[in-house]
């Protein structure tokens with residue numbers, strides 16, 4: 001028999017006769033989550049930029065963006081399975097009553113328990129995701145940031161409230177338009193310059209938005225504000 005744990009913490013057994021069994025869910029169906037960090041701050045990006053929220057960063061990501069500014073989040077094994085109830089109680093200590101679940105890729109985990117508990121306590125739920133895994137949880141706001149190397153599922157594209165495409169070069173504009181064709185009519189559209197090249201690409205990116213005004217620019221304002 002071969003035993004291993006996949007990135008979502010599920011123990012898999014492959015038997016001697018080739019049968020595959022799922023042994024147990026070490027995250028207890030979302031009652032535990034590998035919490036990397038949690039903090040109260042202002043949303044720095046996209047439609048809700050400037051709004052106060054409690055951020056929950058969940059460890060684990062299998063997307064592997066070259067320019068990822070959160071590479072320490074990739075390995076979920078580094079972060080202790082933390083009771084979702086503890087996370088909810090921590091969020092309730094702050095006035096905003098809005099939680100942003102980010103990562104990593106939070107959709108690696110079943111998030112229904114977390115969002116149900118947050119809603120039961122009157123907290124709004126928002127998620128930042130690449131959309132590359134099935135949608136779990138109930139969300140008041142879905143910010144979809146699609147990645148070329150692991151494209152989003154249609155089910156997430158269709159439900160996204162906000163499409164935020166990271167732009168590093170002009171080819172990314174084609175990728176942005178490909179995704180914009182699939183999202184709903186009400187979805188807000190943002191182009192966000194990749195931080196390390198933002199000064200260089202800003203001239204043609206701003207020109208693109210002036211010529212294609214369905215898009216807006218998103219900046220990583222938290223980096224200018226020097227907040228997390």
Ligand code: SF4
Nearest residue numbers: 061063064065068104
């Ligand atoms: S999806 Fe997000 S966390 Fe994962 S590698 Fe890409 S930027 Fe980093």
